[in-house]
Amino acid sequence: MTTTTKTADATTAPTAGQTVLDARGVTMRFGGLTAVRDVNLTVNSGEIVGLIGPNGAGKTTFFNCLTGLYVPTEGEVRYKGTVLPPTSYKVTDAGIARTFQNIRLFHNMTVLENVLVGRHTRMKQGLWSALLRLPGFKKAEAEATERAMELLEFIGLQDKAQHLAKNLPYGEQRKLEIARALASDPGLILLDEPTAGMNPQETRAAEELIFAIRDMGIAVLVIEHDMRFIFNLCDRVAVLVQGQKLIEGDSQTVQSDERVIAAYLGEPVADASAEETPAPEAPAKAAPSEDTSADEDAPSEDDAPKAPEATDTPEAPADEAPAAEETSSEDTTQDPASGKENDA
Amino acid sequence: MTTISENTQAATASQRDEATGLIGFLPAKAARALALGGSGLTVAACFLAWTWTPTFPGDLTYYGSPAGLQTQVLVLGLLTALFALSSYGVKGTRWLTPAGADAAIKVAALATFGTTWYTVAAISISLGGPINLEPGGAIVALTSLLTLLGALALPFERPAVHPVDPEDTGWDQFKHRAGNGWTAFKGAFAVTGTARKLPPMHSTVEILIITGILAAALGVFTYGVGTEYDELFVGFLITAGLGFAAINKSGLMQQATQLTKKHQNLTIAGAFIAAALFPFTQTDDQYATLGVYILIFATVALGLNIVVGLAGLLDLGYVAFLGVGAYAAALVSGAPTSPFGVHLPFWAAVLVGAGASLVFGVLIGAPTLRLRGDYLAIVTLGFGEIFRIAVMNTDGTSGPDITNGSNGIASIPNLNIFGFDFGAEHAIAGFTIGRFANYFFLMLLIMAVVVLVFRRSGDSRIGRAWVAIREDETAALAMGINGFRVKLIAFALGASLAGLAGTVQAHVTYTVTPEQYLFAGPIPPNSAFLLAAVVLGGMGTMSGPLVGASLLFLIPNKLQFMGEYQLFAFGVALILLMRFRPEGMIANRRNQLEFHEHDETPATPVKAGA
Secondary structure, eight states: OOOHHHHHHHHTSOOSOOEEEEEEEEEEEETTEEEEEEEEEEEETTOEEEEEOSTTSSHHHHHHHHTTSSOOSEEEEEETTEEOOSOHHHHHHHTEEEOOSSOOOOTTSBHHHHHHHHTGGGOOOOHHHHHHTOTTHHHHHHHHHHHHHHHHHHHTOGGGTTSBGGGSOHHHHHHHHHHHHHTTOOSEEEEESTTTTOOHHHHHHHHHHHHHHHHTTOEEEEEOSOHHHHHHHOSEEEEEETTEEEEEEOHHHHHTOHHHHHHHHOOOSSOTHHHHSHHHHHHHHHHHHTTOSTTTHHHHHHHHHHHHHHHTOTTHHHHHHHHHSHHHHHHHHHHHHHHHHHHO | OOOOSSSTHHHHHHHSSSOOOSSTTSOHHHHHHHHHHHHHHHHHHTTSOOBSOTTSTTOOOOSSOOOTHHHHHHHHHHHHHHHHHHHTTOTTTGGGOTTOSHHHHHHHHHHHHHHHHHHHHHHHHHHTSGGGBOHHHHHHHHHHHHHHHHHHTSOOOOOOOOOOOTTSOHHHHHHHHHHHHHHHHHHHTOOOSOOOOOOOOOHHHHHHHHHHHHHHHHHHHHHHHTOOSHHHHHHHHHHHHHHHHHHHHHTHHHHHHHHHHHTHHHHHHHHHHHHHHGGGGOSSSHHHHHHHHHHHHHHHHHHHHIIIIITOOOOSOTHHHHHHHHHHHHHTBTOTTOSSOOBOOHHHHHHHHHHHHHHHHHHHHHHHTTSOTHHHHHHHHHHHHHHHHHHHHOBSSSSOBSSOGGGOBOOOOOOEETTEETTSOEEETTEEEOHHHHHHHHHHHHHHHHHHHHHHHHTSHHHHHHHHHHHOHHHHHHTTOOHHHHHHHHHHHHHHHHHHHHHHHHHHHSOBOGGGSOSSOSSSSSHHHHHHHHHHHOTTOSHHHHHHHHHHHHHHHHOGGGGGGHHHHHHHHHHHHHHHOTTOSSOOHHHHHHHOTTTSOOOOOOOSOO
């Protein structure tokens, strides 16, 4: 499912930079349940790293550990060498911003206000400054507004700055959430399923947006179920299965790994043909899709059913649904559960 | 599918192309003429005698001079007639209805009808039968009814309704029909067009118009506060409420909002000047008393609005902070019953009062603001009671002697700032300004401070953080907002503003006792009424709590006859309001969109605190 052309593009950017994020031995237990077990992950500057895994693998929990919404039971998270405190707002202050799997905008605030809230940590004006309108207050507000408008322009929402966030269409809400995260001038941005529920065109646009974010010098760690999207985008991909990191590497390595395929599609019964199926299929199918965005959905939908067919395993039909249609089925079935998870 | 022969107007009319009125039998032209004629005659009838005896309060027995309730009917009748003229396109009246006249005529006619029939009914009941009406009373009842009929027969655009499904059960069909009828009814009063944009005007003219609006508002308020008997006040509520609605329907209100938004600071300053003029409209101190109590109540409600409306922290014990401020000020006021024999100057007492409330706010907030939602409400409710009981017990027998227990601290001396004695009468420009009017001015100053704090904090980094926390705390934390700190600031700020008001309250009331600071009671301010003022008026807005507080104070104060049913009536009113207008009487654009997102298309909202 790789588009080799795209990864070539992507690697033109400097990959081997400074280590931005360094998670060591992160373990998260909820009572007897170990949601995340001893996960190590590094993200370097200028890199886009993908985090994939079947539903319930612990991806969002791992995100919550990184961003301080959860206090990891064991392990530590370093950002540019310093250990992060397990407090959400301090993590953001340090330079890690995030978006949420189920969009969590401030619905009754305007688009501009949403981005301004994202700017919170980079402004220092407190209550007294606001009440007495101390010198610098107006300047800081004007600067923040200017920066926010820049970001809105970046995502193409500058004309809707005064709309209420909840009146935006779905795709634009996703974009706004990204802009809000970017407003805190992060060194690393964590995107939790940025294309969930999007159509192929929107996914394509999101891809461009993420490359543009990377080009701004911000490292990206992204959770996604859309494999085409992930392998297009990421310099490295880590696979999380049942709370443990299975493998980490470039897309080729990950795609051809038996255990990954087994995790998604089930254990092959007869032969090793499973590991070969994705590799030959993908370039052939994905290559034309580079040219026109209109054709895009056709090959990607063709891809998925064919892969399991080739394996000839009896459980394949049952398993193909989650693997292939995860982008759509995922957020209907998974959202309520993950919403609770985030609230906790 | 549509076997609705018996389902009368609602469905059949919607299938016809021709628009008809709510009442079908009058042609549109006749209806309009009837509305105009009826309202004209109503105005004329106000100059007749309505009853034969001056026993009915207000003395409606004179020919040629309207009095009491007649004046209200006169104003409403004029309003209806003007709207009707405007609907004919008569030159010079067209500016009255920038959003179309028909809906405005209907509401105005309803208002006229309501006030008239209320008056007629009150005369009949209080004097023992309709026989006590003079011909004038009967005439005005008839003309106002005719006006209403004419207005209701005006054609309107019927909203599309779904026909009744004949396979439904009888009860479902009934519900469906009732629903359709209600939709049509609402449609009859709906404004069809949006208000015309105001023509470009010289800013002096705009400022003059704003001045006019403020003067009118002051007039209405003064009239409402000065109503002398129950009937007049009830009539005032009907007149003001429906008259306001009619002006709103005509689109004038929208244009006024455009203007005031353009000159926002000027409007606020003007409103304060108008409020400061209130004591000068009074001949004695009687209504200035009401004014100062309303101001105290409204100021505290506005402070609570920061906590509840902006930051979304439900505080059910807010009145305790008012109490802390009042007690602190009373203890250092040099009152003979205060165990501390100190007499601090007022500025120091203010600092002590606000500071004490601040300390208590932080003490209560620090451990509890880590809680979310309901838990916080319960803890604050508990704090309110703890304050009252603790004050009750620190009387020297149950505990240390600090507050004199249930006797409270009495004979708090009047303030004296720079030699200006607040207890004495002063003559300013030929007007006598009494004790309560003095405090009225002081309280106005304090309210100005609170308004300033509300506006400035709401429109800043911290204000946005409050709203963000209210909207989604987890997301707000992830945006780098220190949720606990920001909430604590809101809580402490709200507490100290209440304390600030409390320092003045102690001097106004002479005495502070624990029973003034209840969770719920018949006399505002108490925590329940404060919260109700915020919710009724409109959460997160600036003028909402002010309007809510004025009404909540005036209604129990004026309608003494309701006595024990007051709280009951209040509860019913609250339920009705929450059912039909959950965003409060004055909604900010944001809340309006929140609660009525299906009713209208999204438009550009204004900022919080409109």
